[in-house]
Amino acid sequence: MEEITLGVGLVIEIGLIIATIVIISSHLRKNSRNNTNTKLNEQYYKSLFEENPDAIFIFDLDGKFLVANKAVSLYGYSVDDLLDKPFAGFILPDDLERVTAHFMVAVEGKVTNYECSIFDKQGLQREISVTNIPIFVNEEIHGVYTIIKDITQHKKAQNDLVEAEAKYRSLIENSLVGVYIIQDEKLVYVNPRLCEMSGYKCEELIGLHVADFIYPEDLPLVTENIGKRFSNEAGTIKYEYRAIRKDKSIITFELYGSKIIYNGRDAIIGTVIDITERKNTEQMIKHMAYHDQLTDLPNRYLLREKLNESIKASRQNNCHFALLFLDLDRFKAINDTMGHEVGDKVLIEIAERLKTCVHEKDIISRYGGDEFSILLPDTGEQRASEVAGQIITKLSLPLTFHHHELLVTPSIGVAIFPTHGESFDMLIKNADLAMYHAKSLGRNNFQFFNEELNKNAQHELDMEVNLRKALDQNQFVLFYQPQVNLENNEIYGAEALIRWMHPEKGIIPPAAFIPIAEETGLIIPMGEWAIRTACKENKKWQDAGYSPVMVSVNISAKQFFQSNLVEIVETALSETGLHPNYLELEITESITMDVERSIKTLLELQRIGVKVSIDDFGTGYSSLNYLKRLPIDKLKIDQSFIRECPNDINSNTLVRTIIIMAHLLKMKVIAEGVETEEQVSFLLEQGCKEAQGYFFSKPLPVSELETNYLKKRLEK
Numbered sequence: 001m002e003e004i005t006l007g008v009g010l011v012i013e014i015g016l017i018i019a020t021i022v023i024i025s026s027h028l029r030k031n032s033r034n035n036t037n038t039k040l041n042e043q044y045y046k047s048l049f050e051e052n053p054d055a056i057f058i059f060d061l062d063g064k065f066l067v068a069n070k071a072v073s074l075y076g077y078s079v080d081d082l083l084d085k086p087f088a089g090f091i092l093p094d095d096l097e098r099v100t101a102h103f104m105v106a107v108e109g110k111v112t113n114y115e116c117s118i119f120d121k122q123g124l125q126r127e128i129s130v131t132n133i134p135i136f137v138n139e140e141i142h143g144v145y146t147i148i149k150d151i152t153q154h155k156k157a158q159n160d161l162v163e164a165e166a167k168y169r170s171l172i173e174n175s176l177v178g179v180y181i182i183q184d185e186k187l188v189y190v191n192p193r194l195c196e197m198s199g200y201k202c203e204e205l206i207g208l209h210v211a212d213f214i215y216p217e218d219l220p221l222v223t224e225n226i227g228k229r230f231s232n233e234a235g236t237i238k239y240e241y242r243a244i245r246k247d248k249s250i251i252t253f254e255l256y257g258s259k260i261i262y263n264g265r266d267a268i269i270g271t272v273i274d275i276t277e278r279k280n281t282e283q284m285i286k287h288m289a290y291h292d293q294l295t296d297l298p299n300r301y302l303l304r305e306k307l308n309e310s311i312k313a314s315r316q317n318n319c320h321f322a323l324l325f326l327d328l329d330r331f332k333a334i335n336d337t338m339g340h341e342v343g344d345k346v347l348i349e350i351a352e353r354l355k356t357c358v359h360e361k362d363i364i365s366r367y368g369g370d371e372f373s374i375l376l377p378d379t380g381e382q383r384a385s386e387v388a389g390q391i392i393t394k395l396s397l398p399l400t401f402h403h404h405e406l407l408v409t410p411s412i413g414v415a416i417f418p419t420h421g422e423s424f425d426m427l428i429k430n431a432d433l434a435m436y437h438a439k440s441l442g443r444n445n446f447q448f449f450n451e452e453l454n455k456n457a458q459h460e461l462d463m464e465v466n467l468r469k470a471l472d473q474n475q476f477v478l479f480y481q482p483q484v485n486l487e488n489n490e491i492y493g494a495e496a497l498i499r500w501m502h503p504e505k506g507i508i509p510p511a512a513f514i515p516i517a518e519e520t521g522l523i524i525p526m527g528e529w530a531i532r533t534a535c536k537e538n539k540k541w542q543d544a545g546y547s548p549v550m551v552s553v554n555i556s557a558k559q560f561f562q563s564n565l566v567e568i569v570e571t572a573l574s575e576t577g578l579h580p581n582y583l584e585l586e587i588t589e590s591i592t593m594d595v596e597r598s599i600k601t602l603l604e605l606q607r608i609g610v611k612v613s614i615d616d617f618g619t620g621y622s623s624l625n626y627l628k629r630l631p632i633d634k635l636k637i638d639q640s641f642i643r644e645c646p647n648d649i650n651s652n653t654l655v656r657t658i659i660i661m662a663h664l665l666k667m668k669v670i671a672e673g674v675e676t677e678e679q680v681s682f683l684l685e686q687g688c689k690e691a692q693g694y695f696f697s698k699p700l701p702v703s704e705l706e707t708n709y710l711k712k713r714l715e716k
């Protein structure tokens with residue numbers, strides 16, 4: 001029993017020992033783990049302290065540096081530079097009081113955060129963010145942890161941003177251009193200049209939908225461009241559109257815009273410039289460039305554009321259009337007799353009458369001078385004829401200016417696209433040819449172009465070239481038609497008549513080339529040649545012993561009004577030695593259109609002794625008032641009046657009246673185109689003592705005049 005008891009006691013003792021060992025072992029293992037954790041934690045804190053990128057300090061309660069990590073080197077300091085020194089020496093003076101207050105709050109046990117400025121070791125100011133953390137040991141505060149973060153660049157960026165925003169806002173608010181931001185097709189920002197331009201207040205524009213102020217016709221353009229910018233189809237877009245001001249007037253904006261993020265969402269920012277005045281000026285300049293200043297009708301440049309558009313449209317639609325080319329008959333006479341002021345008023349009235357003859361889509365153009373053109377889109381020969389006829393009717397109604405009644409008639413040429421031409425130049429040319437054909441048929445009518453006119457035009461061009469050659473190659477000669485004294489049947493003078501002796505075609509009559517010479521201006525050198533040649537041949541006859549005769553030379557209106565006519569005559573007389581008494585210049589009634597210039601030239605001719613007669617008298621438009629003022633020596637009665645004498649009472653009356661008037665004005669008078677003895681008797685009875693015509697002789701070359709008249713006269 002004792003053995004059993006001893007055994008049990010041993011087992012219990014051994015168990016207690018083992019338990020004690022286990023407990024002691026477990027306790028030892030626990031202490032070992034705690035030591036390891038402590039060391040590990042210390043290493044964590046040490047790493048966090050030493051390797052922290054921010055500077056960390058431990059201050060005592062008096063604000064002296066106790067410990068610092070190596071991040072202080074960022075400010076140029078070493079740890080030794082700081083130990084046992086108060087922080088106050090590093091703080092910007094302006095911030096010291098505030099920083100000290102924050103430190104004392106930490107000493108009292110509260111965490112504080114603030115910003116201040118310090119000096120680094122180089123004396124430069126640095127901006128920092130500070131966190132003060134009280135250090136508790138056994139619930140007592142033994143110091144202060146301080147963590148500082150360098151925010152110098154951050155503060156600078158903030159300041160720069162504030163400055164930039166201030167500059168931007170000042171720039172925007174005081175900008176001379178309008179600035180806007182659009183989001184969801186509504187205005188969310190506008191500057192004062194945009195308000196000024198639009199006439200709205202800022203609060204009235206904000207929230208306004210673009211459709212509320214964009215001109216309706218331009219709204220699709222604006223909407224399309226806004227969509228392009230939102231979808232990144234385009235970067236910055238520039239375009240023009242019209243807007244409606246608050247007062248409902250229309251202004252034109254030039255807009256620049258691009259996509260931005262505004263309040264976290266897509267938006268459009270841009271600028272607008274009011275270009276209304278510029279556009280108006282451009283429109284005015286364009287209008288002036290494309291419209292006639294006097295009548296405000298389109299000019300030839302706009303006509304070219306519109307006609308080319310009609311050509312394109314007509315080709316696409318396979319249709320016709322008509323071009324009417326119109327010239328006012330004898331308009332120059334109105335300008336010359338009544339002045340350009342009246343002439344301008346006539347043109348304005350003609351333009352207004354033309355407008356009543358066409359549709360709104362038709363285009364009337366003042367092509368130049370007294371020429372007008374009318375473009376009739378989608379028009380064939382029938383309507384062209386109707387419009388041309390209506391124009392003739394309207395324009396032929398009398399015009400009254402300054403108590404004068406004027407009659408202005410048109411000659412109209414018509415060309416049809418594409419039959420008469422497929423280009424602007426060809427249509428104008430052919431309509432112009434048709435217009436001249438209308439003039440040749442007596443004016444006040446219209447004619448369509450045909451190929452025969454083209455041939456005639458080419459013939460006239462060829463004629464002009466050949467006329468120039470004829471002048472250079474001396475192909476012209478003078479024929480002379482004797483002028484007879486009816487009382488004694490003696491020749492006393494001769495009219496010099498120019499003839500063209502073509503080397504291949506023979507004699508070409510004046511009617512075939514004089515009109516072309518007049519139109520091209522070649523009549524002037526031809527007239528100079530005729531004056532020199534007549535003087536030369538007349539002097540030659542006198543030198544040959546023939547009795548002196550008067551030679552008359554026809555002068556065109558163009559030659560009469562050239563500035564050096566008197567000089568040309570004086571030179572011809574001087575070079576040939578002919579006495580001025582034996583030269584007579586025949587002028588037409590058209591010189592009375594500029595009576596003041598005419599009088600001056602006639603007085604100069606009278607001064608040098610040259611005689612002057614009015615040819616074809618009675619067929620022109622000369623005023624008797626002007627006639628009495630002109631220094632004229634002789635009137636030549638046109639052959640159209642003589643032709644019916646003495647059988648037609650009206651012709652007799654006209655001839656008798658002209659003769660009486662000439663005598664009363666102390667002028668001589670000569671009848672042209674005398675062909676019968678009865679006419680000679682009638683003229684003698686009326687007191688007309690001079691005549692020429694086929695009854696006496698046709699125009700003769702020099703040799704025949706000498707043989708048939710001058711020699712016989714000498715023999716008598």
